[in-house]
Amino acid sequence: MMELQAILMAAGGGSRMMDLTYNTPKPLLPVGNKPLIWYPLNLLERVGFEEVIVITTRDVQKMISTDPRMKLDVKMKLDVVCIQEEADMGTADALRHIQQKIKTDVLVVSCDLITDVALHEVVDLFRAHNATLSMLMSKAHEFTETVPGQKGKKKNGEQRDFVGVDGTGKRLLYMANEADLDQGLVIRKSIMKKHPRMHIKTGLVDAHLYCLKKSVVDFLADNKSISSIRGELVPYLVRKQFSKSTNSPKIKDEADQNLKGKDVSVNPEIQIWFRDEKLLQLSQERSCWNDHRGDMGEAYHGGRLRCYVHIMEEGMCYRVNTLAAYIEANRLAPKLFEEHAIHPSAVISERYLIGADSIIGASCQIADKTSIKRSTIGMSAVVREKVKVTNSIIMHGVTIEEGCNIQGSVICSGAVISRGADIKYCLVGSGQRIDPEAVRTNEVIVGTDQLMEI
Amino acid sequence: MADCGEANGPERKNEIVRAKNEEKELTKEEKQRLRKEKKQQKKQKEKKDDKGSSEKSGREKTLDPLSASQVLSTQSPTQKVPASAPIPVPPSGAPSHSSGAPSHSSSGAPSPADKPAKSKAELKAERRARQEADRASKQQGSSSSSKTKAPASDLNPVVKRLPEHVQVDDPAVVKRLAKKLERQQIPLRSDYGYKVSLFSHLHQYSRKAPLTQLLSIPSSVIHPSIVRLGLQYSQGIVTGSNARSVALLHAFKQVIMDYSTPPNEELSRDLVNKLKPYISFLNQCRPLSASMGNAIKYIKKEISNIPSQYKEEEAKTKLLECIDKYIDEKVVLAAKAISKYAIEKISDGDVILVYGCSSLVNHILCEAFDKNRKFRVIVVDSRPRLEGREALRRLVQIGISCTYVLISALSYVLPEVSKVFLGAHALLANGYVMSRVGTSQIALVARAFNVPVLVCCETYKFCERVQTDSFVSNELDDPDELMVTRKGKTQLEDWHDLSTLGLLNLVYDVTPPDFVDLVITDLGMIPCTSVPVVLRVKNVDQ
Numbered sequence: 001m002m003e004l005q006a007i008l009m010a011a012g013g014g015s016r017m018m019d020l021t022y023n024t025p026k027p028l029l030p031v032g033n034k035p036l037i038w039y040p041l042n043l044l045e046r047v048g049f050e051e052v053i054v055i056t057t058r059d060v061q062k063m064i065s066t067d068p069r070m071k072l073d074v075k076m077k078l079d080v081v082c083i084q085e086e087a088d089m090g091t092a093d094a095l096r097h098i099q100q101k102i103k104t105d106v107l108v109v110s111c112d113l114i115t116d117v118a119l120h121e122v123v124d125l126f127r128a129h130n131a132t133l134s135m136l137m138s139k140a141h142e143f144t145e146t147v148p149g150q151k152g153k154k155k156n157g158e159q160r161d162f163v164g165v166d167g168t169g170k171r172l173l174y175m176a177n178e179a180d181l182d183q184g185l186v187i188r189k190s191i192m193k194k195h196p197r198m199h200i201k202t203g204l205v206d207a208h209l210y211c212l213k214k215s216v217v218d219f220l221a222d223n224k225s226i227s228s229i230r231g232e233l234v235p236y237l238v239r240k241q242f243s244k245s246t247n248s249p250k251i252k253d254e255a256d257q258n259l260k261g262k263d264v265s266v267n268p269e270i271q272i273w274f275r276d277e278k279l280l281q282l283s284q285e286r287s288c289w290n291d292h293r294g295d296m297g298e299a300y301h302g303g304r305l306r307c308y309v310h311i312m313e314e315g316m317c318y319r320v321n322t323l324a325a326y327i328e329a330n331r332l333a334p335k336l337f338e339e340h341a342i343h344p345s346a347v348i349s350e351r352y353l354i355g356a357d358s359i360i361g362a363s364c365q366i367a368d369k370t371s372i373k374r375s376t377i378g379m380s381a382v383v384r385e386k387v388k389v390t391n392s393i394i395m396h397g398v399t400i401e402e403g404c405n406i407q408g409s410v411i412c413s414g415a416v417i418s419r420g421a422d423i424k425y426c427l428v429g430s431g432q433r434i435d436p437e438a439v440r441t442n443e444v445i446v447g448t449d450q451l452m453e454i
Numbered sequence: 455m456a457d458c459g460e461a462n463g464p465e466r467k468n469e470i471v472r473a474k475n476e477e478k479e480l481t482k483e484e485k486q487r488l489r490k491e492k493k494q495q496k497k498q499k500e501k502k503d504d505k506g507s508s509e510k511s512g513r514e515k516t517l518d519p520l521s522a523s524q525v526l527s528t529q530s531p532t533q534k535v536p537a538s539a540p541i542p543v544p545p546s547g548a549p550s551h552s553s554g555a556p557s558h559s560s561s562g563a564p565s566p567a568d569k570p571a572k573s574k575a576e577l578k579a580e581r582r583a584r585q586e587a588d589r590a591s592k593q594q595g596s597s598s599s600s601k602t603k604a605p606a607s608d609l610n611p612v613v614k615r616l617p618e619h620v621q622v623d624d625p626a627v628v629k630r631l632a633k634k635l636e637r638q639q640i641p642l643r644s645d646y647g648y649k650v651s652l653f654s655h656l657h658q659y660s661r662k663a664p665l666t667q668l669l670s671i672p673s674s675v676i677h678p679s680i681v682r683l684g685l686q687y688s689q690g691i692v693t694g695s696n697a698r699s700v701a702l703l704h705a706f707k708q709v710i711m712d713y714s715t716p717p718n719e720e721l722s723r724d725l726v727n728k729l730k731p732y733i734s735f736l737n738q739c740r741p742l743s744a745s746m747g748n749a750i751k752y753i754k755k756e757i758s759n760i761p762s763q764y765k766e767e768e769a770k771t772k773l774l775e776c777i778d779k780y781i782d783e784k785v786v787l788a789a790k791a792i793s794k795y796a797i798e799k800i801s802d803g804d805v806i807l808v809y810g811c812s813s814l815v816n817h818i819l820c821e822a823f824d825k826n827r828k829f830r831v832i833v834v835d836s837r838p839r840l841e842g843r844e845a846l847r848r849l850v851q852i853g854i855s856c857t858y859v860l861i862s863a864l865s866y867v868l869p870e871v872s873k874v875f876l877g878a879h880a881l882l883a884n885g886y887v888m889s890r891v892g893t894s895q896i897a898l899v900a901r902a903f904n905v906p907v908l909v910c911c912e913t914y915k916f917c918e919r920v921q922t923d924s925f926v927s928n929e930l931d932d933p934d935e936l937m938v939t940r941k942g943k944t945q946l947e948d949w950h951d952l953s954t955l956g957l958l959n960l961v962y963d964v965t966p967p968d969f970v971d972l973v974i975t976d977l978g979m980i981p982c983t984s985v986p987v988v989l990r991v992k993n994v995d996q
Contacts, residue, residue, distance in 0.1 A: 003678035004671065048670020107671075120667045127666075127682040128689055279704040279781065286785075287697035288811035288844045289690060296851050 002104045004123070004211070006049045009091050010037055010056035010111035011083055017323045019444055020412065023430035025060045027111040029326065030378055030395055030413075032334040033343075033361040036320055037064075039114040039333065041074045044107075047119045051077045053101060055094045056111075057085045090227030092220055099221045106217060108229060110208035114329050115317040116336055117207075117310075125170060125308040126211040129291075129300075133237050133307040134211040135172070137163065137204045138317035143324040145331065145391070146408050148427040148442065161206065164198045165309060171291075172307040173198055175238045177231075190242045194301045195292070206230060207317050234307075241305050323427070327410065330376050330393050334359055343379075361396070378413065401436075499580070500573050619741055620927045623655045635738070638731035639675045641668035643738045647933050650956040657741070658930040664688055665739050679708040680732045684739035693841075695879050695915060696785055696813050699745040702736070703777050706753060710773050714766070721769050722760045729754070741929050744880030744888070744917040752780055784914040788976035789814060792910055793821040795974050796875070799908060804829040804872045807900075809861075810836070810890045811845035812877020814910050819875075823854050830854065832871060836861040836892045838935045838959060861892050868903045876965075878911040883989055884920045885967035885982040887911075891960045894924075897969035906971045909982075913975050916989055924963040933957035 014026030021029065027037040037054075044052055061080050081098055083089055089097065091108070107123070117136060126134035162185060164174030173195055174187060185200070192198075208230060216237070226232045290299045300306060316336065318329045342354065346364040353371040354360065361379035366372070370387045377383065378396035388405045395413040400406065404417050408425040411417065415428045418436035428434060429446035621627040622645070635642050646660035666673075666685055673681045683705045686692040692701045706729070713728065715721045733750060736742065742750075756776045760769045796818045800806065806829055808815050819831060831854055835842025842858065849856050859867055874896060880888045887893070887909050897907050921927055936957050937946045949955050967982030977988060 003673055003681070006672075048674075049672055050674075118667060119671055120664070120669075123671055124664060124666055124685055127678075128685045128691055130682070277704070279700055279707070282781070282785075283692060283697045283701040283704060285697075286694055286700060286813040287692045288694050288813065288841050289692065290844050290847070293843055293847075296847060 004049075004105050004107045005102060006044050006052045006107045006109065007095070007098070007102075008037070008040055008044075008052050008054045008109050008111055009094060009208075010054055010060060011085075011089065011094060012111065012321075013085075014112075014321065016321050017326060019427050019429060019446055020323065020326065020410070022446070024413065025057065025063070026320075027056060027060050028063055029320070030376075031114065031320065031326070031329050032337075032376060033359055033378055034333075034337075036114075037111045038074070039336070040109045040111055041076065041078075042337070043113075043115065043117075043119065044109065045074055045076050049076060051079065053079045053081060053098060055081045055083060055098065058082045059085070090231075091229040092226045092233050095217055095229070096220050096224070099217055102214065102217050105214050106212050108208075108210045108212065110319070112320040113207055113209060113318075114320060114333050114336070115207060115209075115312075116315050117209075117312055117317060122209065122310045123211060125310055129306055129308060131211075131306045131308045132213050132216060133172075133234065135234070135307075135309050136207040136209040136312065136317070137309055138207055138312040138315070140203050140205045141328075143328050145324070145327045146425055147324045147327065148409055148425045148444065160202050161204065162200055162202055163204050163309070164200045165311070166195045166292075167197045167199075168291075169199070169311060170308050171195075172238055172309040173241075174200070175235050177235075180235075188242060190244075194242065194295075194297065196294075201311075204311065205317060205319060207312075208319060210234070237305065238307050241303055241307055323410070327393065331357075331374070334376075367402075395430075499577060617927070619657060619737070620655050622657050635734060638734055640731055640735045640738065641665060643668075647950065648956045649930070650958045652925060653928065653930055653958065653960075656928060656930050659688070659932065660934065661689060661932045662934070665735070676732060676735050677705075677709050677712065679705045680735060684736050687736065687740040694811070694813050695743050695745045696912075698743055699749045699914075700781055700785060702746050703749055703753070703781055707774055707777055710770055710777075713770070720762060721764075721766060722758050722762065725757050726754050729757075744919070745912075745915045747917065748914050749780070753777070784912060788912040788914070789817050791976040792912065792974050793818045795979055796908070796910060797822045797825060797827065799873070799972075799974075799979075800827050800829055802828040805832065805870055806830070807832045807834060807867070807871045807874045807896070807905075808845060809834045809842070809874075809876060809893055809896050810839075811841040811848075812910070814912070815875045815877045816845055816848050818910060819849060819854060820852055823852060830856065832857045832859065832867055834859055834861050834864060834867075834892075834896065838931075839890075841890075861895065864896060864899050865903075868899060868905060871900070871903075871905050874900045874905055874907045876907060876909045876970075878909050878915060879962060880919075881909075881911050881916045881973065881982075881985050882921055882964070883916075883918050883986050884922070885970075885985050886921060887965040887967070887970055887973075887982070888921070888962055889965065891924075891963045894963045894965040894969070897965045901969045907969060908972045908974055909965075909970050910974045913977060913988060913992065916985060916992070918989060921964055922966075924960070928963075929961040931959040931961050933959050935959055 010027040012026055014021035014029075017026075020026075028035045030036075031039070037060075041052065061082055064080075079101070081101075083094060083097060087093075091110075095102075095106075095108070105126075115136075115138070117138075122134050122136050125131060159178040162174065162176050162178070162181075163172070164187070165171060166173055173191055174185075176185065187198070210229060216233070220226060220233070226236065284299060287299075292301075316332060318325055318332070320326050320329045342348065342360045343362040343364070345362045346360045346366065348354070348360070348364070348366040349368045352366055352368070353373075354366075355373040355375075357374040358372045359376045360366065360372070361377055361381065363380045364377055364383070365381075366377075366383045367385045367387075369385050370383055370389070372383075372389045373391070375389045375392045375394065377389070377394045378398065380397050381394055382399045383389070383394075384400060384402040386403045387400050388407075389400070390406070391408045392406050393410045394400070394406075395411060395415075397414045398411050399416045400411075401417060401419040401421075403420045405422045405424075406417065407423070409423050409427065411423075411428045412430040412432070414431040416433045417423065417428070418434055418438070420437040421434045422439045423434065424441045426440045426442065427444045427446075429444075432445055432447060434440070434445070618627055618631055632642050643657075643659055643663075643665050645658050646663065647658060649656070649658050664685060665688065666681065669676070669681065676684075683692070683701055686701065687698065692698055709729070709732065710725070713721075713725060715724060729750075733742070736746075753773075753776075756773060760772065764772070792814060800822045804827075806819070808819070808831060822829065831849055833842045833846045833849070833856055835846075835858065837860075846856055846858050857867070876887070876889060876893055876896065878887050878889045882888060887897075889909075900907050919927075933949075934957075936959055937944050937949075946957070949957055970982045973980050973982055973985070975988070980988065
């Protein structure tokens with residue numbers, strides 16, 4: 001009897017870092033010389049999953065199977081489900097698409113999550129409290145690296161998330177995005193009556209890792225209006241915890257009627273109730289445990305729909321969906337796996353200076369008198385003499401000719417940096433060629449055809 | 455003959471003691487050796503009986519007539535003592551012994567009529583002679599110990615097996631447990647923190663290190679509902695003897711529903727083997743309670759009794775029905791029956807004292823209130839669990855007027871209390887009541903104030919264990935629960951660094967039957983000492 005099915009959502013476009021993703025799909029962006037999709041797959045494999053359903057686009061699937069550079073050395077069985085890129089499916093739509101494959105509770109992971117969380121913390125909340133939803137969040141860390149192409153101070157374009165938790169910090173009481181709120185936070189009286197102490201946090205990063213009950217997937221199949229898990233489903237479930245219909249005793253009759261009449265708009269809580277059998281009720285009655293004290297309410301206030309969150313205080317948790325996050329992840333992701341910083345097949349000449357924080361990919365050629373500090377060099381890159389690379393990310397197949405100086409930049413795959421160029425805080429797109437002796441600072445260099453694609 | 459009997463006695467004793475200490479490695483060969491030696495000794499005795507029967511009868515008569523009369527007069531009462539004292543000795547031994555004694559005190563030599571009867575009678579006679587010689591030589595009453603040991607060693611030596619969970623300080627036992635868990639693919643939970651030396655033979659786990667962090671996440675070895683149950687046990691979400699058994703049976707129902715017999719296997723045998731690792735897992739999460747143990751025994755019996763011609767679906771439905779029936783009878787109906795009896799004992803104007811949160815006692819009080827009895831309740835609570843708050847909430851919710859005190863105020867409130875109602879975790883075979891720590895204190899102080907103490911307990915919580923103190927077998931909870939944070943400061947935060955400080959968080963204690971006036975069970979209201987009778991009746995029924 002399977003307990004959880006893992007679903008990896010890898011169909012996202014990376015809309016906030018188009019410069020990086022116009023040639024390489026987001027799941028295959030190299031982070032620490034491994035494709036981005038490797039990190040959540042590694043997390044699932046380490047924890048003990050044996051099968052994963054990967055939802056992605058056809059291009060990604062093709063690239064995974066054909067491109068030798070994208071070799072994913074995972075031992076799990078990957079069941080790849082392709083969806084049309086043009087269909088513009090949200091994550092909830094994707095779940096609805098694979099509803100037939102889902103036989104039990106699901107663990108939904110996003111492909112851009114890099115974390116070393118102890119996954120049992122999230123799943124234990126899901127198990128112990130028989131929760132409908134259990135998710136992972138982390139304290140956001142400030143990005144310290146300079147982002148190439150950023151003109152001026154970083155605009156706080158990101159809308160804040162308001163997350164309300166109870167005294168223990170585990171039960172999720174309130175979730176709203178600043179964009180949805182007109183003037184202020186509106187908290188219903190029913191919530192305040194049941195949980196008079198609520199901590200509202202704003203500096204949290206949502207890791208997009210959700211444990212959902214199977215009844216939620218069935219509910220999604222019936223309610224086609226919900227298209228995004230994060231944007232719509234999660235706030236809906238958090239709100240429904242305290243709605244009157246969940247807690248009224250009339251649910252039993254409704255449940256019977258619904259089952260007989262095959263009513264389509266069945267609420268998830270009714271389906272959930274039906275599984276809470278007589279024995280579980282008896283056991284809960286006889287147990288002398290309560291999740292709160294100070295009022296006359298029974299455990300969980302009799303609510304059958306419960307949402308929990310595990311907030312990581314320490315540890316790594318990044319979502320690589322912006323350029324700044326990508327750079328930060330490249331810096332820190334290598335700590336997740338203990339591989340040799342310098343790949344054994346790299347050809348490195350004698351007089352080189354490679355700092356401890358650097359990673360050299362397979363089949364690289366590093367010539368004399370180069371200095372590589374705090375950087376990542378991708379596979380099959382060619383670095384000629386007297387090159388100085390600091391704080392940069394060099395993707396696969398890049399050629400850097402003699403005498404270049406690259407600092408704080410991202411050079412995408414296949415680019416060529418000609419002799420003597422001085423690149424500071426730039427983003428060089430795929431296949432671009434930088435002229436010799438060019439001096440570029442704080443620019444985004446992409447091809448003209450890409451500029452048209454907006 | 456008396457000498458070689460004596461030599462045999464202590465030698466056999468030593469061997470038994472040695473065997474007990476090494477009983478972990480008591481292999482088949484050793485057991486066979488023991489059996490052979492027993493047989494040989496019996497043969498020796500018979501031979502010597504034949505030889506010395508005439509001598510023996512002569513010897514008895516040659517005893518000093520004065521000492522003989524003394525011996526004879528003191529013999530009959532003292533002979534009864536060894537009959538009652540060695541309880542673990544098989545009951546067949548005791549009655550035959552006591553029946554043998556009066557016959558010997560009346561007649562002198564045994565009649566050498568039939569061979570087998572003669573050998574038994576000879577054995578008894580020579581034993582009696584040995585005892586007389588002991589008494590005559592020592593001339594004190596303290597030889598009863600050798601007397602009891604001597605007959606015990608002649609009868610079948612009972613090698614008691616100590617349960618594994620009370621031998622944590624023995625590395626051989628721990629290694630065996632680790633091997634067994636490895637075979638069943640269940641992770642071993644490691645002990646946490648410094649254990650007080652008196653309790654170092656028990657496990658002590660930390661709540662912050664659940665067993666699930668060592669399991670794979672979609673748990674394949676252990677059924678998901680069992681993992682959920684284990685997690686709920688270890689985090690204290692399901693507490694209370696009744697709740698734990700009901701939750702356990704619910705989880706077993708899920709297991710049975712998802713079970714499918716592998717080919718070439720029989721459901722009755724394979725399902726029981728499937729349940730074994732689950733039970734070990736639950737034991738690792740939290741030691742099993744007596745009620746859970748009884749429920750597991752019942753389930754295993756039901757599974758093994760499934761006739762082989764049943765198809766899988768039929769068998770599964772039958773098992774699910776059995777589980778439902780068990781819970782209905784033993785928990786729900788028992789609670790109704792107990793409330794019926796208990797309500798007779800509650801009169802108007804009573805002040806009832808309850809301790810902690812016992813689901814049964816709460817049920818009784820709610821029923822009594824529904825039947826319009828006028829009483830008020832004093833709820834006594836204790837740290838660190840503070841379960842009385844939950845009991846208080848349930849009672850106040852339906853309208854009973856309650857007072858809430860901590861256990862330190864017990865002697866102040868007792869003068870106004872008219873009865874004490876206590877719940878039990880288990881009732882032991884010698885009449886002791888095993889319950890939440892603090893219960894024996896309440897019973898003791900109530901006895902001092904002459905307040906009647908009534909224990910309410912369903913019969914499925916009766917267990918055959920015998921325990922007279924709270925040290926030998928108990929449960930150690932997480933010691934960090936004793937830490938309290940007030941105004942942001944936790945005083946005991948660094949207790950690990952102090953080598954001389956140990957925190958002890960006991961869960962259970964045993965109350966002697968002298969402090970309990972009445973036990974209310976679904977079979978009626980019985981005194982505490984009648985528990986073995988109930989157990990015997992139950993075993994006969996099953």
